[in-house]
Amino acid sequence: MLQNVVALVYDGVGAFGLGVVSEVFGYDRSADGLPRYDFDVAAVEPGPVRTDIGLQVVAEHGLERVAEADLVCVLGWERTDTEPPEELLQAMRDTVARGGRIMSHCSGAFVVAAAGLLDGRRVATHWMHADALARRYPAVTVDRDVLYVDDDPIFSSAGTAAGIDMCLYLLRREHGAAVANDVARRMVVPPYREGGQAQYVAAAVPEVDDTSCLRETIAWAQHHLEEDLSVEELAARALMSPRSFARHFRAATGATPHAWLLGQRVSRAQQLLETTDLPVDEVARRSGLGAATTLRHHFSQRLGTSPQAYRRTFRGALATAGSG
Incomplete structure (x- = not known):
């Protein structure tokens, strides 16, 4: 059972990713009947660390804290052309060797790959870094399009919001859909996006406000899943042709209606x-x-x-x- 979580920080660490894992695993929701985690931030050396946007965070623990963790979160690594400290890499190797798990966000995949933990495995990273990661670590299979990858004990996600999807996926896997959905509701984010969805779409995503027919149709479909729903029926409810509906639906959700x-x-x-x-x-x-x-x-x-x-x-x- 997932109980003990550590986020690794280093100079230039991704601030957004750190915020995500802190919100999901560091916020105490036990009063609402949700799981509480032993969550800490650790660095090679305890003390202040600069994030990628210039803000500083304070790591109260060194790498000895990693030895207690069920899950180690490896966040964005700004210097993708440089080798991370060996102590950091060994701490991750030790985590996997004793049965722990590693979760990377965005360019954090470079750190996990440098430890040799991705050799022969699939990994997700931000589409902007995918080619560089594949060139630098040819033994790694880089999936350029997906939001996240479960290659237990290594979990990886693409950029920014995909880190939220990966965290919620882990909650669902460890504690069930009810817990994941409840946390998502408190965070005001979608409770579930499949890892195989595309990271981005070429066309601009349209605004889908609270009064749009498309949003109303999506909400209606969620409450009528037991019915035989066709694209034609959903399109008619959204006041669109089936072809136009399918195009707008994919742009708004990243998936086909089916x-x-x-x-x-x-x-x-x-x-x-x-x-x-x-x-x-x-x-x-x-x-x-x-x-x-x-x-x-x-x-x-x-x-x-x-x-x-x-x-x-x-x-x-x-x-x-x-x-x-």
Whole structure:
């Protein structure tokens, strides 16, 4: 169970990424029934550290703190053409060797790669750094397009907001959809974006304000996932042609209507498996996936497990958390 988290900082560390992991793992929400983490910031040498925007943060701990962590967050590394300190790299190697996990944000992937922990693995990084990372570390498979990659025990995300997606994904994986959704709601961010979504789109993303037909249609679809929803029906509800709707939908969400619906339905199934005793057939029906065989297929494809095993895992995790 994820309990102990450390963020590594160094000269030029990404301020946004540090803010994200501090908000997700450092903020105490235990009064609301949400998990509380032992969260600290560590550096090679304790003391003030300059961020990439010139602000200073104070690292109260040295690398000995990393030895206690379940998860080590490796944030943006400004000097991508230089080698990080060996003490930092060894601390990450030791983390993985003892069963801990590493999560990188944006150009933090250069630090993880320098430690040799990405050799033979897939990794996500900001699209602006992807080619440089691939050239510098040819043994690493750089996925240039995705938001984040789960290659346990290494987790990686692309730039800026993708770090939020990666953190929420870890919460979902460790504690279930209900916890991840609750934290996302408090942060006022989408609770789930699939890692395979594109990092950016070539066309400008249109404004989707609270009164737009597109936003209303998306909200309506989320409450009618059990129905047989077609692009044509959604387009009509949004007062658009199917072709125009598909184009605007992808620009606004980063996914096709079909891919988005499938992701929402799998998410709904996860919530039902975690929070109810409904039979798998009924979970499939209520989530809009139809039959249990279809539900099993998508769980296998997306989560690498079965609905029954998923339910056992999260029921067990919740029972363990409740007994502590």
